[in-house]
Amino acid sequence: MITLNVNGRDHQVDADPATPLLYVLRDELQLNGAKYGCGMGQCGACTVMVDGAAVFSCLTPVSLLPGRRIKTVEGLGSAEKPGVVQRAFIEEQAAQCGYCIAGMVMRAQALLEQNPSPTPTQVRDAMSPNLCRCGTHMRILRAVDRAADAIKSAGVDLKEAGNVRTG
Amino acid sequence: MPFPLLSPRSKLGRAGLRTAAFAFGCAALVASVPGCAAPGAEGAHVTPVSPLSIDDALVRKGATLAAIGNCASCHTAEHGKSYAGGRPLATPFGTIYATNITPDPETGIGRYSSADFLRAMHEGIARDGRHLYPVFPYDHFALATPADVQAIYAFLMTRAPVQVQVPRNHLPFPVSVRGSVALWNALYLKDGVLQPVPGQSAQWNRGAYLAEALAHCSACHTPRNLLGAEKKALPYAGGEADGWHPPALNRSSAAPTPWTSEQVYTYLRRGSEDAHGLAGGPMAEVVSNLSRVPDDDVRAIAVYIASLSAQPAPIAKARAAEGSSGDAQTVARGQVIYAGACASCHDGGRRGNGALDLSLSTAVAMPTPANLVQIVRNGLTPAAGERGAWMPAFGAAITDAQLADLAAYLREHFAGKPAWKDVAGAAKKVREEQAKLSQASAR
Numbered sequence: 001m002i003t004l005n006v007n008g009r010d011h012q013v014d015a016d017p018a019t020p021l022l023y024v025l026r027d028e029l030q031l032n033g034a035k036y037g038c039g040m041g042q043c044g045a046c047t048v049m050v051d052g053a054a055v056f057s058c059l060t061p062v063s064l065l066p067g068r069r070i071k072t073v074e075g076l077g078s079a080e081k082p083g084v085v086q087r088a089f090i091e092e093q094a095a096q097c098g099y100c101i102a103g104m105v106m107r108a109q110a111l112l113e114q115n116p117s118p119t120p121t122q123v124r125d126a127m128s129p130n131l132c133r134c135g136t137h138m139r140i141l142r143a144v145d146r147a148a149d150a151i152k153s154a155g156v157d158l159k160e161a162g163n164v165r166t167g
Numbered sequence: 168m169p170f171p172l173l174s175p176r177s178k179l180g181r182a183g184l185r186t187a188a189f190a191f192g193c194a195a196l197v198a199s200v201p202g203c204a205a206p207g208a209e210g211a212h213v214t215p216v217s218p219l220s221i222d223d224a225l226v227r228k229g230a231t232l233a234a235i236g237n238c239a240s241c242h243t244a245e246h247g248k249s250y251a252g253g254r255p256l257a258t259p260f261g262t263i264y265a266t267n268i269t270p271d272p273e274t275g276i277g278r279y280s281s282a283d284f285l286r287a288m289h290e291g292i293a294r295d296g297r298h299l300y301p302v303f304p305y306d307h308f309a310l311a312t313p314a315d316v317q318a319i320y321a322f323l324m325t326r327a328p329v330q331v332q333v334p335r336n337h338l339p340f341p342v343s344v345r346g347s348v349a350l351w352n353a354l355y356l357k358d359g360v361l362q363p364v365p366g367q368s369a370q371w372n373r374g375a376y377l378a379e380a381l382a383h384c385s386a387c388h389t390p391r392n393l394l395g396a397e398k399k400a401l402p403y404a405g406g407e408a409d410g411w412h413p414p415a416l417n418r419s420s421a422a423p424t425p426w427t428s429e430q431v432y433t434y435l436r437r438g439s440e441d442a443h444g445l446a447g448g449p450m451a452e453v454v455s456n457l458s459r460v461p462d463d464d465v466r467a468i469a470v471y472i473a474s475l476s477a478q479p480a481p482i483a484k485a486r487a488a489e490g491s492s493g494d495a496q497t498v499a500r501g502q503v504i505y506a507g508a509c510a511s512c513h514d515g516g517r518r519g520n521g522a523l524d525l526s527l528s529t530a531v532a533m534p535t536p537a538n539l540v541q542i543v544r545n546g547l548t549p550a551a552g553e554r555g556a557w558m559p560a561f562g563a564a565i566t567d568a569q570l571a572d573l574a575a576y577l578r579e580h581f582a583g584k585p586a587w588k589d590v591a592g593a594a595k596k597v598r599e600e601q602a603k604l605s606q607a608s609a610r
Contacts, residue, residue, distance in 0.1 A: 017503045018506035019507065020507055040559075042559070050564055054563060055561075055564040059511070060507070060564045061503060061507020063500070064504065064564055064565055064569055121246050129559065129560075
């Protein structure tokens, strides 16, 4: 058994230690936000946060994760009460098919937790590992800007705001 | 006389040869590059060159030579304008910011005559008479013909001027006193253009000239002494650059399969080679710059570089980084990490996506964990704006101790070599250096 802390709650997971986090999230914990895209760390659809930084959950074996804080898109907010970054993505209508969006939101969340007012270049650099096949990149960039503005005007600390405990 | 034969002041014993070189260079090129004059005292000669007066063919030749010389790599800051400087260069002595070499008269080299430029390239002395630091590899450019240096001058003076002041260097005393470099020059700066080696082919000699006088391959691939000079007794025995270990290219190469000149050519041309893997870190920039260089020159460099490992050479004492074999538990934990994080690309039986069979990896087989740590933590990405194979970064997912576990497994399973000592310490150092450099860049 491996203990994983996901969205603020400990979970006992009976999985082979080499199992990628993505499968445990989706198949054991019913957290289906993170998606399987390429399985090779090339697309970012599976992006979640570990200790505040974005990682590819498809390439992160659970053996690396005991004692660390995992956050998924479900931890940011709900459909009724979306988090700051989620709300910005909705307001910019940044999703088309939506498959990449949970990963995009998590990559943006990790950036804005580290750096609440990034320059356009810093946003592009930070978001570059994540791909959108529909081509809504421009809306996604606007959504990140909007989230940064919202953080600034509301004076919220993104690390604390709206965290949802799941499971 | 348009260019009085003043002796350069700083170097004893060099003056005669240097002056002759100036005279030759200026005489040969004064027709095509105006403003050619021997360096005088500071500010003695201010004749900005009109880009329109410079011959196109010379500019094109200079573009090729500057690409081989890898000038853009150091003299361009991250997201900065090309050649406008400002990139922080971490040296063992402190952080030095690369200078602006666009033709801006205030902050760049706009007031350099071609003779000023030749002196900077051959002797490491700026137009105002100050010593430049040897992180600028003028000890290599001193081997280049004056004609080639003037072509690079023609190329740089026809770039768009960019007015940008680079940050001040962070150097401790006494290195902060530029005059201290005179001592270094007396010890390590050699005179004279590189001469062909009789008995070697014209192609080999061309490659040797390009690699030594312009590309300065050995600046990274040769270990350095306490004063930061290349150890001439250990040429190409593997060095240090930006926290990477540029591998040995001589007989002591750790490459699991030997390099042929055809393979070196492919690697330099494409940034990857099936039996050796991807160019990473500073080498990715070299490959990117070489994309502007004609095939003949890249082939010549490849012939020369491949010849280095074909002859007996002294072996560097870098083996100290190797310890005993990893303990069974460490290796087992590493195997689990490999299975979950690495195997889907590196061991999936699907070739052609560029993921190397790690039994062919030089990074795993070399005497230090530096490159493996860099690659695992930061991934491998093509140079900005270039396409190419891409490995994701694992730095956010893997702790220093876990990286050490992984390294122990890779060493034992793929290289069949003793575990490296203190991989976790190396990983910690890379993290800290990066934090320092990103702070320096943000300034």
